[in-house]
Amino acid sequence: MSENNKSELKIKAIENGTVIDHITANKTLHILKILNLPDKEIRNVTVAMNVSSKEMGRKDILKIENRELDHEELNQVALIAPKATINIIRDYKLVKKDKIVLPEKITSIIKCTNPKCITNYENEPITPIFKVVNDCPTVVRCHYCEKLIKTEDIDKQFE
Numbered sequence: 001m002s003e004n005n006k007s008e009l010k011i012k013a014i015e016n017g018t019v020i021d022h023i024t025a026n027k028t029l030h031i032l033k034i035l036n037l038p039d040k041e042i043r044n045v046t047v048a049m050n051v052s053s054k055e056m057g058r059k060d061i062l063k064i065e066n067r068e069l070d071h072e073e074l075n076q077v078a079l080i081a082p083k084a085t086i087n088i089i090r091d092y093k094l095v096k097k098d099k100i101v102l103p104e105k106i107t108s109i110i111k112c113t114n115p116k117c118i119t120n121y122e123n124e125p126i127t128p129i130f131k132v133v134n135d136c137p138t139v140v141r142c143h144y145c146e147k148l149i150k151t152e153d154i155d156k157q158f159e
């Protein structure tokens with residue numbers, strides 16, 4: 001057995017829930033921040049960070065027991081980990097496997113980095129809207145001021 005397989009086996013199978021695989025290495029904590037799971041669900045989270053991966057070199061794996069992430073939540077994951085794959089597990093069986101896809105448009109979740117942008121006005125802030133211009137690495141453009149926001153800028157907002 002190769003080294004790669006060994007490290008992937010370290011994580012035990014779950015009965016029910018969501019497994020997010022192929023997360024960009026060391027980005028799991030950003031994802032947990034973005035998902036903002038309640039305490040009782042955080043207790044069901046298992047994380048494997050910086051494990052070896054054939055396709056990616058290094059990757060993270062995140063398991064959330066007894067919780068199936070919905071569409072909107074998966075979109076948020078895509079923002080941080082564009083190569084992630086989602087596995088929905090029921091009764092130890094894989095019932096759904098999907099690549100996550102970043103939507104064309106993102107609202108809220110992240111902030112525009114231009115301090116003069118209308119979405120950052122203190123008195124009447126407007127909900128930020130971004131158009132996705134590149135999905136891997138993630139680059140989005142603010143709908144209002146056209147500022148480009150790159151993956152590093154997005155990461156910074158979840159550190």
Ligand code: ZN
Binds near residue numbers: 147
């Ligand atoms: Zn803006």
